[in-house]
Amino acid sequence: MSVLTRMYRGETHFDFVGAARKTLIVSAGLIVLSLLLLLIRPLNLSIDFTGGVIVTVENQSDVDIADVRAALGDIGQAGARVQLTGEGFILIQTEALDAAAQDELIVVAASVGGTDVNAVTIDAVGPTFGAEVTRAAIQALVVFLFIVALFITWRFEWKMALAALAALFHDLIITAGLFAAFGFVVTPATVIALLTILGYSLYDTVVVFDKVDENVELMHDRYTYTEIVNASMNQVLMRSINTSLTSLIPVGSLLLVGSFAFGAHTLREFALALFIGIAIGTYSSIFVAAPLLAFWKEREEDWVVARKRAMRRRGGDASLVVGDDVRPMAETVPAAPSVPTASSGAAARAPRKRKKRR
């Protein structure tokens, strides 16, 4: 039977925790790479954070960049960044300007583009406002992380909270690294996207942990923690994949539409960050948060005992190291958690009927 069919039927027995020994190395590598990238090529912050002026005007007179530069030079704005968009707009970006200089810039832009002053779109941000936006965003982030950690600790336990936060930082750093690598502009929209990613990543992790928590109740006397985590992740695997797909599809269409429609350039940056982030977030809740938790919990005294007991019962090697049991363990991973409840009846019934048929 193909892997896809088994996934559809919820019959997979992937050894996620075992595989995570390798994937965690990849993740760690990506994090280091991202941090290096961020050092070498700092994030390309939009004027919302740094302060500055962006003027957009329709290019009705069909001028070229040199004409615009010449006109800007006359008002002492020779250093401005000028861009002609494919849709026939002139984009001019300068440093932060005072009110009078902004007005001057608008008049020049209107005369260069051949439009009315009121048809000029301007976005001027003072450096103080940008700093305040950044400060507010960081403050929100820190408080958010703190409260989420408290919530997970309260609902589950503190080790899960730390594992979830680790996955979160993993997502954030790698997404930021990608933005640095490609020089994408970081706008308030991207910050929103990052925060959404945090939400998604956490939501995903909470779903996995919820399952683990539930399965620990049902299976703790017969299986090791790693096995329980593996079983839980196999159970939520299709949910993770489906949720990611159904989230990625709308975001993907946002990305697609945003790339074609000029007015939607904010949408495009937003969608890009979301797209990358959701994908990484799904990955991290499976390959970072849960395995970290498994490695950690296996070292707890109770679970060391549980492991020895489980191994003894199966006649296996009690001194097995965490995650080493890739193949044999895969078979011992239970298909469903409800061992003591539902399946007992069915399991007992099935052989009996089989006999009858023979």
Add this chain to the structure above:
Amino acid sequence: MNRKKALITLLVTLAIAWGSIGAMLLAGWAPKLGLDLQGGFAVVLVGPEGTDTDTLDTAVEIMRRRIEELGSVQEPEISVQGERSIVVQLPGVDDRERALQAVGTTGELSFRPVLGLVPQSPALTDPEGDHPDNLDPVTGLSHPDDVNAAIAYLPSEDGFSVYVVGPAFLTGSDMKGGRAQFSGTGGHGGAGGWVVVPEFTDEGGEKFRLATGELASYPVGSPQRQLAIVVDGVVGSAPEVAAGVSPDEGLDPNQVVITIGSSEEPQAESEDLAAILNYGALPTTFERERVESVSASLGSDSLKAGLIAGLIGLALVTIYMIIYYRVLGVIAMVGLTVFGSLLIGAIILLGEFQGTTLTLAGVTGIIVSIGITLDSYIVYFERVKEEFHTGRPLRPSIDHAYPGAFSTILKGDTVTFLAAILLYLLAIGPVKGFALTLGIATLVDVFVSYFYTRPGTWLVAHSPLGDGGWFTIRGAMGRSSRSATPTEPVEVSS
């Protein structure tokens, strides 16, 4: 759960969701669009260091008044954000110059002698008389107000009477500010009460002494003994110079208090007056920290792009969900219309009663919430499959899966809701709009899951679409053979 209960719950939910949105649309209500979607003009103004909240509130009031005078603005949105920023959003405004002028400068504060107090502008009661030139033809009031005019007709704050005032004795630059305080003896009629203590610059104090001396020469009780405190062409207060003040000496500017007359809320009134004095005394105009104008066409392009993206995404998701979950996919997609109706309904209501606008960030929040609500279905459906695979029959699986699924959904939504609340409270700018729709979405999601998905799925399970061929719940279970015919050996499927 029985059929009757499930049916009633489902019908009530559908009636609430679809009925309310239908009623709102019939009533002609629609989400109020933000600046970035319909075009317009936004300014962020930052007051000088140390500007207090009351002063900012006064500034907001004054700006609102001025903008309303501009006309043609649909719904100005002016609010204090952060510590000393004022965000002014003027959707639909395209006259940049006038809008900037209206919000860019502080109101002009002046202390002027009252020449008379009348119920209606003298220009209206006596059109033939000798009047200043700058009168508004309809109201007969001076507009724009010139603080140095020999005579001006200015409205009182409540708008019920008109003050006739002379040229200003002193203006905002002569002031340091003012503060409201409770005085044991300084109140109305010598009893304790709230007073306002104005603070003058040295030069302003001297002007004030001369002015009050001049006014003190009029008899007690005469309107001419009153000193009008004017902000932006409106008389905010007109205290009378107390009896016993010598016309030769005037009032000592360092000892003067303005008592609040008989008033129902003397504290609020004195604080208002102090704020006016502080505001008028602001040394500079507010800094324009951010100026943003969006042309109307750019705004509608963004809206269109967002809507198209939403529709394409929705269509693709529908196809995927129906192929994967068969009839359950249909339940999810109908549920999405319930979710969408409630979410948009909430946004419309907020716009109607709170003036909240739907921004581009809000639209993206909605698109993101599609993923969040679909996840709730997926969590539930996957759990049903799981239960079913343990050998439980189909209908009990559906009942048995719900509590666990709902608990997961609740936890996930709680985390997202927390995030949304924090973002809304702490962030500024576009993030706020995003957080708002996201927060509402998580609440709606929990509601829909409990009052729509649960009874809806139950009813479908107990209909011909529950157990049967490809397009049924059984069809979506994947491993149908195992529990449908328990005679098959388990080993066959591995």
